[in-house]
Amino acid sequence: MDRLQIFMAAAVVVLAALAGLWFGSDPEPPPPLRINTQADLSEITVHVAGEVVSPGLVRIPPGSRVADAIAAAGGFTPAAEPATLNLAAPVADGQQVVVGGAGSSDVPSGKVSLNRASAAELEVLNGVGPVLASRIVAYREANGLFTAVEDLLGVSGIGEAKLATIRETVVVP
Numbered sequence: 001m002d003r004l005q006i007f008m009a010a011a012v013v014v015l016a017a018l019a020g021l022w023f024g025s026d027p028e029p030p031p032p033l034r035i036n037t038q039a040d041l042s043e044i045t046v047h048v049a050g051e052v053v054s055p056g057l058v059r060i061p062p063g064s065r066v067a068d069a070i071a072a073a074g075g076f077t078p079a080a081e082p083a084t085l086n087l088a089a090p091v092a093d094g095q096q097v098v099v100g101g102a103g104s105s106d107v108p109s110g111k112v113s114l115n116r117a118s119a120a121e122l123e124v125l126n127g128v129g130p131v132l133a134s135r136i137v138a139y140r141e142a143n144g145l146f147t148a149v150e151d152l153l154g155v156s157g158i159g160e161a162k163l164a165t166i167r168e169t170v171v172v173p
Helices: 005-025 066-072 130-143 149-154 160-167
Strands: 046-050 055-058 098-099
Touching: 046 066, 055 066, 098 130, 130 149, 149 160
Parallel strands: 046 098
Antiparallel strands: 046 055
């Protein structure tokens, strides 16, 4: 082997080593993914309907309660029935709060409102006794108003089968 061949071989080895270092090193990690959570929001939007002075969308701080949403909508009208709501229940972004009035009902006949019914009223549902009815009310008070009938699956003692038996007899107005 002559000197030129040795020099070329050495150059190839050095280039291969440098390429190995370049391509074999760990790349910089990507920047962390930022997910917008409710904690990041400076305000939430809630739809307040029914017997309030100014029904519509209201913007309130995260962590607000039903009472705060109603106050942001101008408060109750004289026809409102505040006792039909849990004013201390927390509200979430995108939720609807409906304030019923005296003699009015937006609940279809023969149906039970998951957000307004007392434990005793929930007991009329097929397969719902006093214990399960009180769990439904406790869940609603702890987690806020139901936004869909399927939210009942979060209540201890309600699975797919129980939900199927009561689905057509409840509403979430």
